[in-house]
Structure formats: C-alpha cells, structure tokens
Amino acid sequence: MNTPAETAFDREHDPAPVPEPRDWNPLPARARPLFLLGGAISFGGLGLIAGSVAGLVAASEIDQWPRLYVLIAAIAAIALPAALFGVWFGHKNHRFTRWRLDGHGLAVRRGRLWQRETRVPTTRVQHLDLRRGPLQRRRALATLVVHTAGTAHSSVSVPNLDLDDAEALRDHLGRQIDHDDD
Template sequence: MGRGVVHPVTMDRDELQPLHPNYIKAVRLTTMLLVLPFAIGALALESADSLPRGSFVLPVLLVALYLIFRTPLRRYHARGYQVDADRLRVVRGLIFRSDTVVPFGRVQHIDVQQGPIERLYGLGTLVLHTAGNHNASVSLPGLAHADALAMRDDIRAHVKRETM
C-alpha cells in the first residue's frame, strides 16, 4: 500500500512521475461538458440559415475536436510530479511552464479532493496548503485516489516526525 508510490527519488531534473492515464479521460470529459453549450449554440445559429451551410458548425467542431482530443494529451504530458523524502515537486502548464517545490516541513494542512468526474475515473486531487501568500495552495490532480490518500498519510507522518 502507498509505499509503491512514494519511493524516494533524488531531485533529478527530468525524472518526473507521470499522472494516472485516466487523467486524460477525465480532462476530455470535462472539456466535452464545457464545449457542449457552444456546440448547441452553433447548431442553433446554423438552423437560422443566415450564412452558408456549415459556417458555424464547422469551425466550432474543429476547435472542439482539438480541445477534446489533442489538448488533454498535451496537458497530460506537460504535467508530472516527484516525491522526495521531504518535498513534493509539481510540474505543470503548456504555455507557462511552472515547476513548484513544496517542502513537507512547510505544509499547513492537506486536502484530498474528488469531484464527480474524478470519482468516475477513480482519481483524486492532492492539495497542499502552505503559509506563503504565493503558492498558498499547491494542487496535484490526476492521481489515483488511493495514491493521493497514501501520499497524504506520508506527508502527515513526515510533519509528525519532524516535530517530535
């Protein structure tokens, strides 16, 4: 349990752990739900017959397909994390790449969140809260829910050990 996930890795630059592959599906489903109103809107405009056939549906469809199939994949590959003995590193972002390290010694409290879509795919989001104004909460989505819970327990155990 848990131990499989949290093996100590050295702070090597590129040795990032990928997220759970289900993360791609979850992001796809979320995107679909977001795109849905626009698709309906395009269909409605199309039925008004004001412009040549397809001038609303086609662009919307192309953009939607890109957002649904390509972006989640790129997002997945852009994300990663690394758990060391005393710190968590979270890498994210397609255009603005951000690479955050939170030492466990600075964690105030820990959330494990699970939205409806995440629950469908057995995923969870780990959120670490720190006292800093910047990066007050660092979230790591797309973990298997059990792994998120195990990481939470390890971080909490670390906090306890440090203060003994």
Template sequence: MNPTDPAAPSFQPFAADWQPLAPAARRVGAGVGAFWGLVIGVVVAVPLAVALDIGPAAKAGLGLAVAVLPALVFYAWARARWRRTQWRLDAGGLRVRRGVVWHSEVLVPRSRVQHLDLERGPIERHFGLATLVVHTAGTRMHALRQSGFLDDDAVALRDALLPETDRHDDSL
C-alpha cells in the first residue's frame, strides 16, 4: 500500500509517539454513551414525574431535564475517555494508556502474547473500526481488550504483535 494514499492505515510499527484512537471511535463512543445516558434518564424521569404532585407542564419540563442530563454527562464522559486513550507499539510490546479519573498504562510484552482476536460489531463495521483483543500468558487479567482502532490499523497491529515463531506455524 502506498504511504501517500489517503486510505492507507495510520499504523506505523515501532512508533515513538503515542497514537490516538480513530476519530470515528469518538463518534461511536459518544453516541453509545448518549444513548445509554438517555435510557437511564428516562428510567429515572418517568417514575419521578409520576410521583411528584406538580402540574403537567412542570412534570414535562422536569422529566425532560432529568432524561437529558445523564445523556449529556455520558456523552461528555465518552469523549473524554476517547481523548485520554492512547496506544503505542514499541520494542517492548503494546502499550495502552487510558483513564479519565483513574489513569492506567498497560504493557503487553510480545513474549506474553498467546493469541490475538479482532472483533467487529455492526456499529464498528459501519464506521470501519475494530476491537483488538490480546490474550496473554501468566498475567492476572489474561487479556487486553481495546476498541476504537481503524480496521486496517487493528489488522496491522495484530500482525505486528504475532510472535515470530507463530508466523509460520503451518510451514514444514
């Protein structure tokens, strides 16, 4: 693939800089966050509006405010989470930094990689995204699951993380 091609993946092996998640992941995360915030808001707003002894206009206004507020909070939280999630593939392995309130940095050394999966749900497929799942050996969590990669980046990252001995398993 030509590196000057605008459709070329943004993945660069052994990049020294931290890479952000795909911009499409921000839209997906914010949309899903807003949807679930709206669901929670409606679940809270309906019983609250029924229980209060106020006029219908006040109930409608209060119900709308209580329904929309969690959607806005979840939307903002998802955007902040996207902005604070970065990854880097270096000589040590795959590193992922994330967290809005509690910050964490995870390193998955290549020597610990057992196998890798790519997951693409219907929303991810629509936006050209994928989730990379790195299953590891001998760790407490056993897998790193990171969504928000461009599909081509996830495939290239998966291929780059394969241990050298696993690249030719079926050769004689």
C-alpha cells in the first residue's frame, strides 16, 4: 500500500529496536483534507450560531426588508468567512503537527508561532489505542492515543497518522509496556 519512503518506519525490518533519532516526522499529505474539513466544520458551526444570533437581532431592528432575508444575509456574512478561516486553520494545523519516536519515548510538536511540545516517556505509557473513523479508513490513516500514568493531561493523541506508522508506534510502545510488566 505505502512505500517505505512514505512512512517513517520500514516494515521489512524488526520494529522492536528503538529507531534512530530522526528529525520530526510530518503527517502524511493525504491527511490534509481531514484537517481542512474539521476546521471548516468547527469554525463554520460557530459562525452559523453567531450569524443566527446576529441575524435575529438585526431582523428585529430592520423593518425595510423581510426578516428571512436579513437572517440569511447575516448568517452568510458570518458563517462563510468563519468556515474559510477554519479551512486556513486546518491547513496550518496539519502543516505544523510533527511527531518523533526516540530512545526516551514519543514526542508530539504542534504549532509554529506558539509551539507546544508534548513528550511521553515510554516508562509512563499505560495503554495504547488506535482509532479509525470512516474517513480515516478510506485514506489509510489512524489516530494513536497514548494513555499515561497521572491525572492531568493523561492521554496524548496524534491524529491522522499513516496507518503503518501508527501500528508501528503502537507495537513499539506496547512492547515497552510488556517489558515493564515482567
């Protein structure tokens, strides 16, 4: 399905050893539409609510035009730019999300101007989940959820990873859990 050049792990070799420390791995390009769609739905939905409220207020004050026209115009004037902003935000979110696995554990970096880096040491991993929605399955993507010990921020998710990378990360981090139990 994917060539080794498309994934961060080479499945031909044993994924058990800790991989060589690499630069930060980007999310696959085929994940971009999911980020764009998610941003458009999130911000467009907020714009729809704000536009509805603004339209109802404006419709009650303006008597020159039918209320339905005022409501539709207000919704369109707010919801469409909000959805376009969501598309832009989703593009930036995809572009500036990176992950890395090294000898210390999994690290996830998000953002450009305000970078947020989360590191999960392998000794803190409790269990792992792979989640795949219908759109992710169509694009051979998965979300890896790493549950850690502790209460605050006790899970870290890496959305829309290449399926092979997500499975390799799960297998590698899962082996560390098995070794810790011995």
